[in-house]
Amino acid sequence: QITLKESGPTLVKPTQTLTLTCTFSGFSLSTNGVGVGWIRQPPGKALEWLALIYWDDDKRYSPSLKSRLTITKDTSRNQVVLTMTNLDPVDTATYYCAHRRGGPYCNNVICHAFDFWGQGTTVTVSS
Amino acid sequence: DIQMTQSPSSLSASVGDRVIITCRASQIIGSYLNWYQQRPGKAPELLIYDVSSLQRGVPPRFSGSKSGTDFTLTITSLQPEDFATYYCHQSYSIPDTFGQGTKLEIK
Numbered sequence: 001q002i003t004l005k006e007s008g009p010t011l012v013k014p015t016q017t018l019t020l021t022c023t024f025s026g027f028s029l030s031t032n033g034v035g036v037g038w039i040r041q042p043p044g045k046a047l048e049w050l051a052l053i054y055w056d057d058d059k060r061y062s063p064s065l066k067s068r069l070t071i072t073k074d075t076s077r078n079q080v081v082l083t084m085t086n087l088d089p090v091d092t093a094t095y096y097c098a099h100r101r102g103g104p105y106c107n108n109v110i111c112h113a114f115d116f117w118g119q120g121t122t123v124t125v126s127s
Numbered sequence: 128d129i130q131m132t133q134s135p136s137s138l139s140a141s142v143g144d145r146v147i148i149t150c151r152a153s154q155i156i157g158s159y160l161n162w163y164q165q166r167p168g169k170a171p172e173l174l175i176y177d178v179s180s181l182q183r184g185v186p187p188r189f190s191g192s193k194s195g196t197d198f199t200l201t202i203t204s205l206q207p208e209d210f211a212t213y214y215c216h217q218s219y220s221i222p223d224t225f226g227q228g229t230k231l232e233i234k
Binding site: 111 | 128161169228
C-alpha cells in the first residue's frame with residue numbers, strides 16, 4: 001500500500017526559505033522508473049506542477065520557479081525534500097507530493113500520472 | 128509550456144445526468160493525458176490515465192476519449208459522490224500542466 005505524507009511549517013515569512021518533506025511508504029525511490037513530484041494549489045485555484053525527481057536522480061523543475069526550487073531525495077529514509085527560496089505571499093498554497101512512474105519502465109503499470117497523493121500541507125506566507 | 132484549456136469552468140447537473148468535460152491542449156500531447164477528481168478539502172485522486180484507462184476502483188460510468196488535441200471526460204448517470212472538481216493533466220512534456228478545473232455542482 002502506497003502512502004505519502006507532507007510535512008513542514010504552516011507559516012513562513014516573506015523572503016524566507018521553505019523546506020517541505022515528503023515521507024512515503026509502500027515503494028522505493030531506488031526502483032527503476034519510480035518518481036515523486038510536488039504540486040501546489042493556492043486557495044480556490046488550480047493545481048500547479050512544481051518539480052519531480054526520479055529513481056536515477058533525474059530532476060525536473062517548473063521553468064517559472066526553477067531558480068527558487070531544489071528537490072532532493074533520501075532513499076534510505078524514504079523521503080523527498082523540496083526547498084523553495086525567497087517566499088512571497090503568492091506562494092501561499094497547499095503543497096502536495098505524489099507518486100509517479102516514468103521512463104522506459106512502463107510495462108503493465110500506470111506511468112506518467114500521479115497515481116498516489118499525500119494529504120497535502122498548507123503553507124501560508126505572511127509577515 | 129503546453130496550455131491545457133479546460134471547459135466549462137463550472138457545471139450544474141442533477142443525479143442521473145450525463146456530463147462532458149473537455150480539455151484542449153495547445154499542441155500535440157499524444158496520449159499523455161490524465162484526469163483527476165478533487166473533493167473539497169481533499170487531495171486530488173487519479174481517475175483516468177493515458178486518455179481512457181480507468182484507475183483501479185473507478186466506476187465504469189467514467190470514461191475518457193481523445194480527438195486530436197481535444198480530450199473529453201464523460202460521466203454517465205451522475206451519482207451524489209461525483210459532485211467535485213475535475214482536472215485534466217498533460218505529462219507529455221515538462222513542465223506538466225493542469226487544466227483550470229471544472230467544478231461540478233448539484234442542480
